[in-house]
Amino acid sequence: MRKLTILIILLIVGYMVGIWTFLLFPQILIVGGMKALMLYIAISAVLAAVPYYSLEATKRSRYFFFEYLTKVSKTPGIGISLLMFIIIGASLILYYSSLGITSIVGKGNTLYVALAVVLSLLLSSLILFRAKEKSVVLMGWFAILFLIFTLISWYIIRNFALSVAEKAVPVQFALETLTGNIKSTHLSITFPLVIKIILLAFLGLGLGFGFYIVFGTFLPEETDSRALIGAGYVLQLLIGVLATYIVVYSLAVSFPGTAILYGHATINKATGYIVKIAAALTEIKSMQAKTVLYLLMISVYLAGMTTFIPLIETAGHIISESMQSSRNRAISVALTGVFAVSLILTSRYLRTLFLALFFSFLGIMVAVETLPLILSGNILSKRAKLYSSVVGICGLLVGISITVRTLSLGAWEKLGIVAGVVLLVPLLLNSVLLKTKP
Known part of the structure; x- marks a missing residue:
């Protein structure tokens, strides 16, 4: 039992530490320093009660997911909304993970990314279909691989960056500036940075x-x-800090003159740095630079996959229950949906649309996720319901704030908001869905 518990903890860590950790954690620390880190620790510590209550809700009730939504919270529409959001979130993770891995060979075009998407889906299928009831154990071991690889990557990339800095003054200056920002206690915390910290x-x-x-x-x-x-x-907090230094070392070597600008980049532009860093490291033309390139991009890829696979397992469970189908068929449906959306993401304009949708509605979906906890009857305590209500309201306010800001951007961002409204439609159909249940 102790071994299983450890593997479950590692699975959860792998799920928590995703590709967004590598993209956003460095940004908030570069811009906000130690103040931003402390704020992140405080906010995420407060939010950590929601995963706990979520685990307890279904663990105590012994209901399956849709059983719980139907018999306890009376909100089956939430399952459909969450399923759609999972497909979108998993597709973005798969696309950017694939983009990172293809950057190793300098092939970031649509064909190679699509090929990497297919191969990643095949890898995921192998793990999910072959593992069956042992999927939790296998995903735990997969997370262990990621953690070990991240530690090795940090050590080697750090040594490479420091050795280059000894010979190149711009790299040394960039390293001192970036690491100085990370350790600073004097950087100001702005409202947009607070919102980004909450999103992270x-x-x-x-x-x-x-x-x-x-x-x-x-x-x-x-x-x-x-x-x-x-x-x-x-x-996940420790790995987040480690990932920050991995990216910072890579940035200093790749863009010593403009590395600091990464902290101020939009989320859309930050994702583009994956390819830019790869191109810069390729131009250095040394074995050490190639090693750093491989370690960085494989770390990003593994971070994406350790989140992607549990999300597909979750989507498969929701589909299996709602459609009364087998686990394998449900996972096949989920993977097919992700494959379709991932191919759509190869279009720059549609990618902008889905990124706007995902980040604008993330807070709103957190609020939606708290509803089954608030409406948990006697399963959760009044304190748990009140706590979940406060988190839900905060998530909703953050979502509305980002949505309003996104509406001031371009046409494709606006279309992302319009498309995102579809996620909320099932919430209006709870009474209809309840009538269809036996």
Whole structure:
């Protein structure tokens, strides 16, 4: 049982630490320094209660996910909304993970990214279909691989950056500036930075997808949910800081003159740095630079896959329950949906649309995720319901704030908001969906 608990903790860590950790964590620390880190720790520590209550809700009730939504919270539409958001979020993760891995060979064009998407889906299928009831164990071991690889990457990339800095003054200056910012206690915290920190906290804990509510159905009654979430939270925080230094070292070597600008880039532009860093490291033309390139991009790829696979397992569970189909067929449907959206993302304009949709509605989906906890009847305490209500309201306000800001941007961002409204339509159909249940 102890071994299983450790593997579950590592699975949760792998799920929490995703590709967005590598993209956003460095940004908030470069811009906000230690103040931003402390604020992130405080916000994510407060939010960490939601995964705990989510695990406990279905673990205590012993209901499956849709059973819980139908018999307890009376909100089956939430399952459909979360499923659509999972497909979108998983597709973005898969696309950018694939973009990173193709950058190793300097092939970031549509054909190679699409090929990487297909191969990644095949890898995911192999893990999910072959593992069956042992999928939790296998995903735990996959997370271990990621953690070990991240540690090795940090050590080698750090040594390379320091050795280059000794010979190149611009690289040394960039390193001193970036690491100085990270350690600074004097940088100001602006409202846009606070919003980005909250978004990172949502993503760092894996909120907005219903993962923990589904995962709670698999946990044995004797499992300590506090230990799972607590250990996962601490480890993902440490890996987040480690990922920041990995990216910072890579930036300093790749763009010594403009590396500091990464902290101020929009989320859309930050994702483009994956290819830019790869191109810059390729131009250095040394074995050490190639090693750094491989380690960085494989770390980003593994970070994406350790989040992607649990999300597909979650989507498969939701589809299996709602459609009364087998697990394999449900996962096949989820993977097909992700494949279709991932191919759409190869269009720059549609990619902008889906990024705007995802980040604008993330806070709103966190609010949606708290509804089954608020409407949990006697399963959760009044304190848990009140706590979930406060988090839900905060998530909703953050979502509305980002949506309003996004509406002031370009046409494709506006279309992303319009498309995102579809995510909320199932919430209006709860009464209809309840009537269709036996």
